[in-house]
Amino acid sequence: MxxxxxxxxxxxxxxxxxxxxxxxxxxxxxxxxxxxxxxxxxxxxxxGSVTPERIGGHRRSVLEPHQDLLRSLVDAKSGITLAEIQAELRARGIVVQALSTIHLMLKRMDLTHVNAG
Missing domain, CATH: 1.10.10 (Arc Repressor Mutant, subunit A)
Incomplete structure (x- = not known):
């Protein structure tokens, strides 16, 4: 860059x-x-300015406000898959396009024992 x-x-x-x-x-x-x-x-x-815009920085996850829901989904079903979590979120009006978004949020929450399939 x-x-x-x-x-x-x-x-x-x-x-x-x-x-x-x-x-x-x-x-x-x-x-x-x-x-x-x-x-x-x-x-x-x-x-009216020549000052550059801010470059880079950390973007907050779209799932950050839904950590409690994610935790309850993982706790409710042993071996839940990322696709199943995605479907549950979509049913609640939370659209997540990439499974990796869910995976990264679960990893941040130290909930990594979820099946990828």
Whole structure:
């Protein structure tokens, strides 16, 4: 993953474009990709800022609020499969597309004795 352009470089690109350079000329001058300069100028137009957005971070599991339900499903049926858990969740209006999402949540909860099938 690439790192964001420095604030100084962002300001220099914007200044070059505002003083008459094309976006592509400014990108070449400061040795950044044309798409990076285009996105920078679009961000400036849309938000009024050249500050980069936050990169990365931890996304919370969609199942985090349903830990008690998951625990009760696993406790209620010995050997329950991930597909069965997925079906039970769907019956309660909780749609989980990937079985791996359920598996990872169960692993975080230290409930790993569930059948994968």
């Amino acid at each position: 690439t790192t964001p352009l420095s604030q100084d470089l962002r300001r220099r690109i914007v200044r070059a474009v505002e003083t008459g350079s094309s976006i592509r000329q400014a990108a070449a001058r400061y040795e950044v990709s044309p798409s990076a300069a285009v996105k920078l100028m679009r961000r400036l137009r849309e938000t």
